[in-house]
Every structure is written in structure tokens, then in C-alpha cells.
Amino acid sequence: MRGGLALLRRVMRNRLAALGLVLLTLIVLAALAAHVLPLADPDAIDPARRLLPPFSAGAWLGTDTLGRDVLARLVWGTRLSLGVGVAASLLAALVGSAIGLVAGYAGGRTDGVLMRGIDVLMAFPYLLLALAIVAALGPGLLNALYAVVVANIPFFARNVRGATAGLRRREFVDAARLSGMGEARILLGEVLPNVLPVIIITASTTVGWMILETAGLSFLGLGSQPPQADLGSMLSEGRKALITAPHVAAVPGLVVFLIVMSMNLIGDGLRDALDPRLRSGIPGAPGAATRVERAAGGGGNSAPDPGALLQVTGLRTAFDTAGNRADGPVDAVKGVDLRVAPGECLGIIGESGSGKSVTALSIARLVASPPGVVRGGSVRFAGDDLLALPVGALQRLRGGRIAYVFQDPLTTLHPLMPVGAQVAEALRAHRPVPRAEADRRVVELFAAVKLPDPTTLVHAHPHELSGGQRQRVGIAMALANDPELIIADEPTTALDVTVQAEILDLLDDLRRRRGLAVVFISHDFGVIARLCDRVAVMFQGEIVEEGDTRSVLTRPRHAYTRRLLAAVPVLGRSRRPETPPRGASSVGWAVEVRDLVKTYAARRSLFGRSRPAVTALKAVSLRVAAGETLGIVGESGSGKSTLARSLVGLSRPTGGTVRLDGRPLAELAAEGPRALGRTVQYVFQDPLSSLNPRKTIRRTLTAPLRFLAGVPAAEREGRLAGLMRSVDLDPAILDRYPHELSGGQAQRVAIARALAAGARIIVLDEAVSALDVSVRQQVLHLLAALKERHGLTYLFISHDLAVVEAIADRVVVMAAGAIVEEGPGDRLFAAPEHPYTRRLIAAVPTLPS
């Protein structure tokens, strides 16, 4: 109810939707009040008074071809048509959505058969169906409606299937499975609520069509039976007098139009209101350059520094969204000063939300605008104030003298264009070189950034490249026009350690050889230390400390810098005294994996063209003692996630066995979700995708209590509160939705869910990787405390060696689907034996000590 009211408020905020809602409400009210309104008898004929024009005495809207009062018929007809339209929409939505849900969720053959059935329906002339139904059930609007329903089922089925198929592989579905929910329950409880907006919007748009289509059937006498009025039959009756008395058809036509229009308006409003991304108002399409709204005299309040290539003074950038319009825009960057000399590398470090990226993007006015707006300060590049430049001049600078390298190269490269073309475009945007010449230059650039086989690679699309290769393309693009300044925004964050090391080397090398100035944004001190001459530390939109990199890192002056540095686990600094693994003697191995193999079978399609088999795990064996923390380290593609998912049954191994607490996984799984879920649990990397966005924390946490632990309803409240407190959360947030939580809070909820049913083995798959440094530290502490308190066994999977070193008793290193090295943490990091392990450790950026 509360949700409904909130939704209504959100819909009403959209002025057009509000108009639609008001209009529809009026129409519905008039229709509902038909029997109390002072209307003429809608069925009383008076041939002598036929086709009276509107505003005639006794007939406000005139009379129809039989002399009946159009107004009375209109009100009663609207009542009937609305009822039929809504009923048909609901029926079509019900059946169509059910088919779509099942097809989208089951996939495979079920999907194929159902969708072929939908094809049959879609191509079927529903007129024929209407005739058949009327033949079987007799004429009448209600019977004809079934035909319209059938004709509209495919529309729902297709839309819902699409939405469902997208949700099927989402992590919160896996999480629900691990919470002991059955497939039917997952479908209805987890998937359906997320598909519901699609259904509601589809339904709201179809009501109007339904009225129109039943009108169409009235043409063939398959509609309402005389003398009863519906809008459709009024339209078709009025049509006969269209030339002489257009009002008879115009009036019902107008009402149909108004109904359909208001439904569409409401549908649009609903769509916006139900889209969580649009909750805080609809952001606009970003323009070519960030809006600049400097107060008078707000810019250039300091003298230009002739020695600086880039000089940022008092930069203030804000986000102007509907959500904060009441109290004015909030500055994300609050007066930042920066100075970069030619050939210098400046690092900017900070946690998420510190404003470091906004600062970087503000320089060439690339902050999305709306909602971004630069509110003050100046950005001088080689003397010009970029904030005052016209867009054309700015476009000549961008990619010319100032180039950017962005964080995630998969999303920052155009997914549909060959990478070579994208780089060539950067070239040609600034210099009118012939295409062939540009192509040749691109190959040179690719070679310069050490991309293998550049002549072939230029034709590849981004998704065909590895993360490292994509980032090299991004760098090549930045270098295309020999810029003087490169602004790199977390360019290595999404990369594996070894790749990161290579990219950093490349950047460093290029910078020194070409004399580039670099602004390098990162959250990682190690990376900054490796590359930058100077570093600026940002916190809450301000630079709290700036100076020579080495001195800032070794002798931080600001309390925040100190706190941040302390929170960073640094490889080799957190070595703990070895605790001998408690062997299998007393409780047995908590986890025992023997010769686990996972092969993705070669796919042979019916007409040739096949995909070769892929082996993700090559006979992996490992054992974890009860109460032990086993760290699993590996780069992307090493098979560590497949291994983790195999342990909880989310991935079915091709060969080998898994035993949990001495019992084979297969046996546990056969007993149903309950037995498995009480033995082992899983924490996903991204809490926001592993928590159902449309369920409150309370409902998410209730699932394992109810389905795994079998806690009776009366006791659940107490257990929930206890659970929240055990992960240091206030039970008051139980009724919030995931998007209302911070990343750290959400991950704590995910941990609480894993603990809820009392499972002793927890698989943590990159569980802290998405968290900020300081939050990460808190969560790691929490994990340690929980382990202590409950005697848990952890399998801690991470790509971050320092974090693993800090938490794991024993570590295995995986590469290419196999374990290459295994040993106690301190030994392994101090004296790695395998060359791969050595390379890995060497690649980790370190802090100067």
C-alpha cells in the first residue's frame, strides 16, 4: 500500500502522466456513475429525431442514426468498452506473461516450442478465431473478446520473455536458489516482481488497442449485441452517417482517442516511475560539452602561470538533478586547484565519490550535462580558459592536444565498430588525412602500444579483444594526434595485475619518450607510486593533500591520507604467524575436491559451423580443513570462479567429485536445496546484483530463514534482528531496498544472508573487490570476527594478492584452469616457487616504504 502510494506520487510528478491520470479518472468516474447521471435512456429510439446535431435541445451531443441520445450511449458505451478493454488486457497479460515467464526462464527447448506456438498465434487471423468462438459460444462482446485476447497474447509473451531471459542469469536468482527457494518460487517471487513493470506498461498500452480491436470486430457483428452500446459499435454505426452527420462517429472516436492517449501517458509515467535509475528525476541526454555557469568573476581569479601546461583553479562542478533541485545543486568538486607542467605526471587519488573523476572530466568539459554543471573556477590549458571556449574550439582540443584514457575499455569503445576504425576516426577528426593513410597510421599506433599482429587486430571488434588489448587500443586512440596532455581515469582498474603492470610500463615509457604530461586518476596508491611524480589526495570533493608522491606516501600529513594508507593491505606487510591447519583428524575436511574437471562441450549446430570445446578446470584437487581460510588467487580466465561455483552446485562439473563436510555434493544436491544451503553458502562480488532490487532486505533475509533453517514465522523477527546486528547493521534498515544501501552495507546484507541458515562453509567470490579501500578493510575485519565467532570455513577467492595475504591461512594459485602452486600464505608470498606466482607477485604495485 505504501509502495502503491509512493508509486502514485512518482507518477504524478510527471506532469503529462498526471494529466493522463486525471483524464482517465474523469472518464472512469463518468462511466461508473452512468446510472446516477441524469441521462436519457440510451436504447430509446426516436427515428423522427435522428441525427440531430450536438447542442440540440434535449440531446447535448445530438442523436444517432436511430434518434438515440449520443451522450447517454457514450457514457454507457464507455463503461462497457472500458470494462471489456481492461478485462481483455488483464486476461491477455495473464496468459501471455505466464507463457513469456516460463519460456524465458526455462530457455532451451521449452522456450523454442513455446515461441513457435506464439509465432503461430501471431500470424493467425484473429477474425477467423473470433468467428469460431462466436460460433461455439454465441455472439456478444464478451465472447468476441476472447479472440482479441488470443491475438494479443503474443505481444505480452514476447516482451515478458525478453525481460525474463535477461533476468535468468542474474546473480540474485542464483542467490535465491542458494537460499533454498524452489524453481517455481524463484520464478514467482524473484523473477516476476522484476518483470512486473514490463507487464504493467505493456498492459497499459494495450487497453486502448483492445477497445479499438473490439471496435473492429463490431464491423463484423462480432461485437456487442444491439441495443447495447459500446464505443466500437458506436463508431461503426456512426460511420454510416459520416458524411452528413460526422459527430455521431466523431464523439466515440474522440473518447477512444482520449482513453488510449491517457493510457499511454500513464504508461509512460509508470515506466519512468518504475525505472529505478530514473527515481531521482529524468536525467537528460548529455550535450556536447558540460554546461558552465560561473558566477560573475568566478573564473580566473588567479594569475595565469606561464610555466604550467594545465592550470586548474578553484574548479567547482555540481550535479543538478531533480532530486536536489529543492536545495540547489550540490558540488561534487568543491574548488579544486591543480597544476601540471609539460611532461609531468600528476596522480589524483581518492575513494569513490571523492570527485576525482569529475575533476578529470571537467577539464575538457566531458562531465555529462545535464546533470553536470561547472559552477566556478577556471581551467587554463596552454593559456586558454577551456571553460570559456566555444564548443567547436573545444572539439579541436579534445583528442588533439588533450586526450583521455578511460577506465573500462569494454564500455568506452564503441561495441559495434572495428577498433581500427575507431582510432582512425580520432585521427581524421583532427587532420583531413586520406582513409588509407589513416589506416596505415593506426597500424603504426597499434604497434607502438605493443598490440600483437596490428594489421589483423584493426579489424577486430572490442568484444573480441582481451581487457589489456582493449586498453592498449584506448591508449593508441589517445596518442593518435600526439597530444600534450593525457588524462587517464582509472585506466587499469578493470585489469588483471600482470596486465596492469604492462600497461603502466607502457604508459610510463610513452610518457618519457614523447614528453607527455599525464593526469592519472586512481584509487590505488601502488599504481600512483609507480607512475607519478606528484600526487593529490581527494576527499569529498576537495584536495586534502598534495605533494611529491614519495613524501605523501611515506609521510602523509593529512589524517585522511593516513587513514587511507593504513587501510590498504600491502603485500608483504600483513604477514601473520602461521597457524597450522587443523587437519582432518578431528572433524574431517570441510571441503574436499578431487580431480574436478569442467569442460564446456563443443557445440555442433545442425548445419555445420561448430565451437570447439573449452576446458575451464583441468583436474583440480584441493582440501580445506574446518575452520581454515583458503585463499584462491588467479587472474581472469584462471578458472577460480568456475571452481567456486562448482562448490555450491551453481556450475555442474564435467568430472571429479566435491565433498562438503564429508558428504558428496551430488548427494546433498539430490536432497534438495535445503541440505545444500545449510552446508555451504556463497557471497557474490557485486552485492547490488546479488540482491533482488525489488525486494526489501527483510524479504531477502527471510528466505534462507524460512526455506533453509525452517524458522517459524513467529521467531523470524528476532532472528532477523540478530542477524543484522551480527554483521554490524542497524535492524532499522531491514525495510529498505538494496539501492538505498551503500556498497558496504549491501555486502554486509549478502554476508548475513550467507550466515542465516547456519552454513559453516562460505565461499567468498571476490567478495570485497567492489568495495572502497576503507570499507573493504571493515568488511575484512567483520569476516574475521564472524569466522572466530561461528567457526566458519572460508574459501576466499580474489585477484588481489594483498587482500588474500591478509586473510588467508593457506593460498592456492590458479592459472589456466589448474592449480600451479599451493602453500601457507606467508611462505607462498615470501618465497614463491612457481614462475607464474613470482610474476604475479612482481606485478603488484608496491608502496615505497
Next chain:
Amino acid sequence: MRSYILGRLAALVPVLFGLSVIVFLIMALIPGDPATAILGPYATPENVARLRQDLGLDHSLPVRYATWLGNVLAGDLGRSSSLNRPVLDEVTERFAATLVLAGAALVLASVLGLLAGILSAVRQFGLADKLVTLAVLVGISMPTFWLGLLLILVFAVRWQLLPVSGMVSIYGGGDLPDLLWHLALPAATLAIVAAGVIARLTRSAMLEVLRQDFVRTARAKGLTERRVVFGHALRAAMVTVIPVIGIQAGFVLGGAVYIETVFQWPGIGRMLVNAIATRDVLLVQGGVLVVAASYVLFNLLADILQRLLDPRIAP
């Protein structure tokens, strides 16, 4: 890609088979048969019996279906009982007319819809956006056959600018300009809803894409705004727009029935309605099969286009 197309085409076979069985059953179920339809009020039992024998209606349903299927596999769609000519001839002629109408409408809808959608996305919240949004809203809320009548009344009867009905001029017509002249009103009427849907979708897809990181990259490269919008954003948005155009093709084909009636367009929609009314089983079968096949092929075409555009989708 080839195997994908072949696979999809193979899936067409069971669809058409299922469809033909259902159509056959329903035609047998609804009251009245070709005999009563042809004989009308003069359907004496004697006349009916003779005609049923002539038309082969005296055999059992399975036998009739099997005969029909056998003939179809041999490439013979049979002879229409109401028109007294081969079904294939009639269906090809009518379907060609519908394709012209639906094709023109779809092209018109796509061009107008895309342009309007882009305009309103790029000028979001501006005057152009408001105008387009309003026009789109009116367009998708309009009862099409009603709109068709209004357009005829204004453009053809009042102003006499365009023809009232028909596909070509009744006397001496038939060349391309003449066809286009006759197409204008029905195609525009038919296109209006589809154009609205496409415009709405293009707008939201463009808005979505314009917020993507790669658009920022394109701007960071120093590309002009035109290049950013048309070269980068639109290209990516088309991936979501094209399947919708495919679905709209289906709706345009379906909506053609009303438009064909209002504008007396000699298309297959009207033919099907007549064939159903005269209980012309074979003609209904032929028409339904062609419409269904074209519907599936339209969607296949859209999928192929999408796959060509988006290399990420495995062929």
C-alpha cells in the same frame, strides 16, 4: 550466419504446418460452408449436396486435409471456390498489393520515426522534443481506420488533392508516380502508429545510448556532435530499434486489413476477410500461410540485420 538462417527457416515449417491444421479445423467448425456461401438463400439440400460433391467437401476432414497437404507439397494451393480461380494466382496478386502498401508504410514509419526520435532525444526537453512527443502521442492513440476516413474526407473529397481509394488510377493509370499518388493516404494512415512507436523507442534508445561511456569517448576524441549522434549513438541505438521495426512490420501487415477496407486497397487482408466470409477454405489457407510466412521472414530479416549490425551476437 548461414546455419542460423537455415535453422530459422526450418522452424518455419512446423509453424506453417500447425497453422494450416488449426485454420482447417476452425473453418470446418464455423457454421456455413462454401456451399451455403455460394448458393446463399438458394441453398436447397439438393443444390448443397451437389455442390459439396463438386468441391470435394463430402469427404471426411482428415481426408480433405491430407489431399490439400499433398497438393500443397506438389506446389498446388488449389482453386478458390468463391473466386473460381487458382488460389496461388489470387494470393500472389493480393499479397503483392499488400506488400507495396505495408512496405511503403514501414519505410515511411521508419524514416519519420527515426528522425523524430533522434530529434527529440538530441533536443531533449526542448521545443522540438515537446512537439515530437505530442505528435507521437496523438499518432499512437489514433484509431487508424477512423483517421483514414478523416483523411479521405479532407484530402480527397474536400480538397481533391489525392485519390479516395484504389491502388492505381482506374483509367490509364499504373505507372510508378500514379501508384505513389494512390499510396500517399493509405500508407500515411497505416504508418502513423508504427512511426509513433518507432519514434518513442528511438528516443529512449538514443537517450540510453547517449549516456553510455563510448559516447563520452567519441566526444573525448574531438568528434563533431553530428558525428557523435549519427556515427556513434544512432548506430548503437539501431541495435534495439531494428527488432522493433521487425515487430512493427507484423503490426503493419495486420493493421492493413482496416486500411485496405477503407481505401479499397486490393490487398491480402481484405481478401482474407472476404475468403472467411465466403468460407473459401483453400483461399483462407493460402492467404494465412503467405501472411504467416512473410511475418516470420520479416522478423528473421530484422534479426539478421541486427546480427549484421551487432558483431557481439553470435552468428
Next chain:
Amino acid sequence: MTGFRRALAGLLLGALLALPGAPLRAAPVPKDVLVVGQIAEPASLDPAVSTATNDFRILVNLYEGLVRYRPGTLDVEPALAERWSVSDDGLTYRFTLRPGVTFHDGTPCDAQAVKFNFDRMLDRTHPAADTGPFPLAFFFAAIDRVEAPDPLTVRITLKEPFAPFLSNLAYPTGLIVSPTAVMKEGRGFGRRPVGTGPFRFVEWQGSRRLTIERNPDYWGTPAKLRAVIFRPVSDPNTRAMEMLAGGLDVMVEVPADALSQFRDGDGFRVHEQAGPHLWFLILNTRHGPLKDRRVRQAVNYAIDKRAIADSILQGTAIPARGPTAPAFDWATDPAATGYPYDPDRARALLKEARAEGARLTFYVAEGGSGMLDSVAMGTAIQANLAAVGLAVTIETYEWNSFLARVNGGLGEAADMAEMAWMTNDPDTLPYLTLRSGALPEEGGFNSGYYANPELDRLLERARRSGDRDERGALYRQAERIIVEDAPWAFVAHWKQNAVTTAAVRGFALEPSFFLLLDRVSKD
């Protein structure tokens, strides 16, 4: 930025201009070509096969029969037969054919050709028997044999005297087709007609147009028009708008409400002609409340026929007083009053029959041949009956479903059903639909199960009589019985209409509902 805006604007403008950028108009229709707006695509142009008035309008210009209706009447006059004689027992008809007449394909129209025409319809073993079906072959069911003693003489012998025989010969079913063409085209003949008429067939483009042109070898006065194009425009509104916009020269069956446009407008001429048509309700005399004659009479009194004809049908029909159309003036009593609109009388009758508040099921057709504005009329009748206290539930059916339900008899499912007939002789309608020998179980169209031995006797006698005055007296007698028993509710006789442009000369509608175009010209 400005370049971008200009590009967008240019594209939009181009898209908008692409539409009306086409030429303004194709070549105008020349003066010697007439464009006729038809109500539908013809079903068949084989006169033996066709049953639709819509087809007849084309057929009578392509073909001729042995005899024809004299223009403006339903009386027969010579056509392909120059003269004929009837034997005294009324069994043998001897026709002398007009010499030198050939079909459009050059085949001579001789006695053998005429014999071929009748044998094809009546003899199951005839080589062309499978070119049917021949739904109206029963018009000639009385024929025993057709002989051709010499090329110009046709002798037809009947099994029993059959008074409407000559009139049936003048009906389109009696139009003579070319045997050569029939043998060549088989079933396809219906799409490639060959006759002897003043026009010959040129081409038929499915659902677009059908063209006929002047027959240069016509034996009589050649047609004035070089060609006639028939355009099927099935939607009445579109047809009217096409007429208003100048796309048609002649339009038939103008929707009642559009008629005033043409009456008021300059440049158009409205033509009207009453014909032998009856629009009535079949009343169920076997089951339900209407079994009682008083209730049936009450229904007749309750219906405001005048309002239906004048207001709803806008004067395109006249109220009916009985089963026989006024077009058969010799067979109907001009003084009979039938059932004037009298709701009080209806209430009294209902009270008397204790049928107040009776519930009736009423089958209403959606369209159909001759059905006029069937739904509106049904609705008006429903309201009329409600006013006298009869609760009527309407069930509407699409025409073929309707026929399938009604032709087999109303049974216990329905109490009333709409129906309309167009006939060429006063015998046809009552003989096919009111005789006890025509009950549905006997294969007739007596769907309301009316049976009256006296009526049966009268009808038999009338169809055997060779004397029109005697027949007239018998039909007037039958009419009185039918009106009194009220097996139907008699509602309206259609006055068919057409609109021509003022430029069309020599145009007239026929009581037979035919459309004779050989005398028509355009200014």
C-alpha cells in the same frame, strides 16, 4: 552544430515532400468510357452460376436471353428469340431465334447453342455439367426436354404447366452463353465471359476493375459508350466519397444517409426505382410465443414500418402491407391495408393471448444481399416491440453464419429472423418459403414452419394457370390468407437507387434491379 540542425531539417522536409511530390492527377476518363461503382467484386460472370444482383448488373450487358423484361417493367419481350408460341396445354414453348446473331467469340447463336445452355444446367451427364454449380437451375426444373429441330427453332417441353416460365427465361439465369467458350474454359468461364450482348468482355483485374467494351458486331443498335469500367468499392462510405470526389460516373446502392449529399449537391442526379423486393421477419409458427397467431399479428402491429422506411432508410424503401411487392401490381390488392402501426392494438392482442412480457430471440443479419440496413432495422424493431411489452434479445450473425442458422429452420433456438428476397414473379417467394411442401425438413426455405393447405392449393393452381388475370386473382386470395395468418412480419420494399453525375445521359434503373447501359452516354 548548425550543419547538424540543417541536416535534420533537410531530411524531415524531404520525407514530407516525398509524399505529395507525385503528379497531381492521372489522365481523365474520356467521355465515351463510363465508370460504375459496384458494391462488390463480382462472384462469377457465368449467368448460370451467379445469384447476386451485383453480378446481374454486369451480366445483362454482356449476354442476352431468349426473352427479356421490357424496359421499365417486369413484362417479357423478345430478345434472342424473335417470337414464340405456347401450346394450349401450356407444355410446349416454341421459340424462333433471331438470325445471324453470333457470340463475341464468333460462335453462331443457334438453336444448338440454346439447347446447350439448358442441358448444361439440367442434365447431370452433359459434358459441361461440371462447370457449375447452378444454384438457380430450379428456375427451369419444369423443363422436360429442349430440342433444336432446325438452327433457328428451339422447342422446350415442360413436365407440367409452369406460368412463371417466360419470366424465369428473362431472368439472368436464362442468359445464353457461348458453348464454345464454356467447353474451352470450363470452370474458368465465369472469369472469361462470352455472350451476344451489346458489350463484350475485355479484362478483369481482381478487386480492382472489370472492363467491358462496345460489341461492334452487335445485331441491334450499338451501345453508345465505347467502354464501361466496373469498380468494386465494397465500403459504402468510400463509394459515396469516391462519387463525391469525381472518381465514379455511376454509383449504385447509395447508403441512405449519404443520399442527401447528392440530392442537395449540384452535378449529381439521383435515380430511384421500386422493385419486387420484400424485407420481412420470419416468425416461428412452430415453437414459442409466436405459435399463437394473435402474437404474430401483435408483432406486425407493433412495428412502425413508416418510421423505418422514411427515417431510418431515408425513403429508400416503402412500408410493406403484405407479402407481395407492389411491383407485381397485377397480383396484389391495392386497397389492402395490411398492418398499420398500432401499438395499442398490439398490446390488446398480446393481452388476449396472455403473451405480455414474452421473451423473444431475434436473429439479425450483418449485411447480406437485399438486407438493407439490417442491424439498424433490427434494433428499431426491437425497440418497437419493447414498447408493447415484448422483451426481444438480438443475436447478430455475419451473413453466412446467419444463413446457416436460418435456412435449416428456426427450431427452438429463435423466434424471429430477418430475411429479404428479390424475385421476378409473384410465385417465387411464397412457393419457396411459405408452402407446407417447402418446410426445411423437405428441403425448402419455410424456416418459420408455416403450413396452410388452402394456401398450398392456391399457389399450385396459380403457377399452372396460363391466364394472368386468373393468376392475379389467385395471388390476391393467397395474399389475404398470408396477411391474416401473419407467418411473417411484413416490413419494407426496397426502392433501389443510384447516383450519376449530371453528365450521364439515358440512364434509368429497372424494376428488375438490372443495370442496362447500352443506351447510356456521357456529355
